[in-house]
Amino acid sequence: MNTEAGKTALITGASNGIGQELAKLFAKDGYNLVLIGRNDDKLQQLAEGFEQDYGVQTTVIAKDLSRENVAEEVYNEVTGRGLTINVLVNDAAVSTYGKFATDTDWEREKALIHLNVLTLTHMTKLFLKDMVTRNEGKILQLASLVAITPFPLMAVYAATKAYVYNFTQSLNNELKDTNVTVTALLPNATDTNFFREAGAPQLNVEDQLDDPAVVAKDGYDALMSGKLKVIPGGAMNKAYEVMAYTMPQETLAGMMRHYNTPKEESEREKESSSTTSAWALGLGIAAAVVAGVALVTAYNNADALTRARYRYKATKLKYKANSVLDDAKEALVDSWDKVKHNVQNATTTA
Template structure:
């Protein structure tokens, strides 16, 4: 990779917010390490980026981060290529829709592993290097559901509450360094998330305006570059996150349960 250019690693890089982050970092001249499950999808994105931004070097690594041991494998592959990660974007994640007693345990385990364990492992592995250099940036993909319980998506929402708490603790630990960690909290976005979660028929999808992934990624990018601690993307979502401080969780749960009902 080009030696005088910084490198960004982006997980979940082939669609949704991740794909938009790829575009933003490529525009600003970063070299890229793109992570997703499928080699073919990654190569397609890499070809598009290199055609549009010829000075941008792109490496793809196919890795399913919902599998135990995958984060360490990814780190080892990056180190094996003698690459330094200056910016880490922990974007990969997915959810599941349905009553907890009825959803598949294996799927919930994969959600928890991807959304929390791999995120923590990648953060620790690359953060150690950043702290030793006293330079680096990390963006964690949170959600507005981190501020409230969400019936019918209980495990996913709880995983994002974990991400928020974990990130805010790290921010305090790193306050005397030049390393910053930012958490991006978007609302429901116009991505493949709800389709993958079998939630495309819910009221939150059918009756609300979904966030533009490009706008969400831009908000996260600007906050990351400014060293901000947290950004809630979208005016409506900012109000919702703020009001969650004053509304009892039991009331929030009722409202979110209705939003997660199938409209049909």
């Protein structure tokens, strides 16, 4: 049964990727749709499909959201049609690629800032005011994991996403006494055409792309639950968040620079094994922290019998862990002795 029949969701950047997957989820739940994007033909095609498959009403508004005052144009067109927007999804965003000082074009960056920041903010202001007046509504803001990390070679993009994330959390505090919620979606790199549209070559980060359908589902569920934020995907993506708040920023920037480096360049100039090991260790520790928090939460919510099982398993793991640590310590001592021996031999020879 479509429990949300009669409600309307407005989605920017709806013609592909995460935005398209979100539109599908809203349509399945009976939401009427307002689809915003530049590709009118693609949006019309999607609209026809949603109407046939799910029986919802779909409105297409083709707009370049990087233009001045375009948010007001959209708002006036929507309200002029007598539509009430119950859910606003600010998904549209773009990036540029390259070193800020020498490689990227200012006009493209200016358009990027206008789309990612100004239009998003203005759209939020216009529709949020109506939601607060009705005391009902939801907003989903597409931020990014790079909202909380440096991202060399896409510096301006990362800065705009940091703005979106901070803006969203501030709004949540202002709205805490209302029935209106704003959710920040912080995905990792996702399998869309994002990097090609930014003008980037094949990058290292593209070896670990998330599925846009999974990202959209996690974002949709968080939005409907009224969560303040969501990091979609598994424990590894949560581990990146832990690293963002615990790792030195210079080290974090170096790791993110590696991910954003062209594959061909990485093959020519391999990162040092020590740096790679440090990143792997950092991710491993962060993942362990995330897993530990999950285990503690599960333990605290368990009944007495389940807790007893946890304690029994923990005791067994403790003995195993001690054995592993002893082996590791022996390996480290052996390695250190070999290093000292080699250094002494080199000094004697010299």
